[in-house]
Amino acid sequence: MHKHYDRHPTGAFSMVNDASMNESEQLKVLRDRIDSIDDQIGKLISERAQCAQDVAEVKKSANPEEAAKSFYRPEREAQVLRKAMERNQGPLSNEEMARLFREIMSACLALEQPIKVAFLGPEGTFTQQAALKHFGHSAIAMPFSAIDEVFREVEAGAVNYGVVPVENSTEGVVNHTLDNFMTSNLKICGEVELRIHQNLLISDVTHVKNISRIYSHSQSLAQCRKWLDAHYPNAERIAVSSNAEAAKRLKGEWNAAAIAGSMAAELYGLKVLAEKIEDEPDNSTRFLIIGTESVPASGDDKTSLVVAMRNEPGALHNLLEPFHRHNIDLTRVESRPARTGAWTYVFFIDFSGHAQDAEVSKVLNEVSSRAADLKLLGSYPKAVL
Ligand SMILES: O=C(O)C(=O)C[C@]1(C(=O)O)C=C[C@@H](O)C=C1
Structure with a gap:
């Protein structure tokens, strides 16, 4: 314990590790130190928020139409959180450190423009918890009573993003969410994993x-x-x-x-x-963030597809073989009954990589030529928190 504090950059413990001081004197020294650190943190957070406001100005003047839709940048947020974790030297855990930065960014984004997020409600669901975990507490999170409604609100532009559950480690996929993707043009912009405690x-x-x-x-x-x-x-x-x-x-x-x-x-x-x-x-559940825009590469991404195969021998093998040959890591393959006669099998496939990566783009072309139909649901940063 002593050693641990000695190594700490504040040096605060060695300052008070003095037999001549009583408890309240020691606490006073430490709390004065905390006050002075808080003062610096406060100033730095304000400076950071000012930078975010300047970023908003740059976005507005470069592309007013795009900026009006949303200032949110999922790929940049993932990078900021990953850096916070890489930099971390303890004693806080990487997750705790990232969570703090998550909230700072959420507040900075709200300064640029408050983001509206629809989630599968009512208030108090795990999906709301996932929405707050992903966007932070400065987002405006709005409950809707069905997965279809969340899709519709995002499609109609009434909210910027939606959050829906997609699979649970004990209970499997949420079919309703997958089915919505077959008919919707929305893009997957992110994923959230939540440990579910009942x-x-x-x-x-x-x-x-x-x-x-x-x-x-x-x-x-x-x-x-x-x-x-x-x-x-x-x-x-x-x-x-x-x-x-x-x-x-x-x-x-x-x-x-x-x-x-x-x-x-x-x-x-x-x-x-x-x-x-x-x-x-x-026990954990994975949620998807749905939006209207494609997300640029963040450096550690996932891609989701829905593919229809003809009903012929070896169809699944033909579909998956290019991934294996190009050394692309499949993270999930799920089949669903097709809605139309032409689509006999429909497969939902998740894999590591971004659609703009050269190797991924080759695979997508190959799979597309073998499939009856292929829809790219989106490339998005892998869950950080
Ligand atoms: O870098 C940006 O584009 C910003 O708007 C700044 C910032 C941040 O606070 O770091 C805020 C919101 C975006 O979603 C991403 C990052």
Whole structure:
């Protein structure tokens, strides 16, 4: 411990590591030091915010039409966060350091222009948590009650971006999101990964010993199936439209509980009766950011495609072979029933790389010539946080 502080660049601990000082004297020295550091941090943040305002002016005069749509630059944000992590020497973890920079950038962007983000609501869902994780708390996040509505709001230009869930490590893909991509022209502009911790929530009128119904979204009930079997084998499990909706329902119900995230608990004033009740300890969900613009390369990107193959022998092999030959790392292959007779198989494919990379562009041409149809859903920075 002593050594650790000695190495610290503030040198504050060695300043007060003096037997002649009592506790309050030592604290005073350290807190004066913190005040002076905060003073410098405050000045630097203001200076940074001024730079962001100047960036906005440059964007406006270079391309007023583009600038009016959005000042947000996903590739640049990913680079800033990655640099914050690379530079970090501790004692804060890389994630903590990046989270702080995430919020500074969010506030800087809001100075340029507040960004509007639609998410699959209601308030308190994991999708809202994902939206805030990705855009920071200065974004204006607006709840919509269905995935289709989130797509429509972005298409109509009523919001700048949308956030929708796409796959869960325990429960698999969110088909509704994939289906929307088949008909939409929106682009994937980013991804967010969220560790999902489920809690059993009760209200202040719940009789803990008499819980006979448990509300949640069907995916969350499935994620906690073993826990529920062990702890509440006789309670009725009731699937509702979202975890937040489950939390909302508890009001006034003395014999019910809900499974939801901690955000829903806070929002609806509920008590956590049991935490981390998910069966898989690394239960996580991946969300996509959808928008109208393509994103330039950030240096560490992913690309998503939807490809229709003809119904013939070796179709899947023919589709995947060029990726293997060009040494491109596939991160996900998902098949969905096609909506039209012509599209027998539809595959959603994610891989490492950006559509503008030379090697990726070769693969895209080859796959396109073999496929009945190919749609590029977007290239975007890999999740940083
Ligand atoms: O570099 C930019 O284009 C900026 O607008 C500045 C900044 C930042 O605060 O660093 C803010 C918003 C953008 O999304 C990216 C970065």
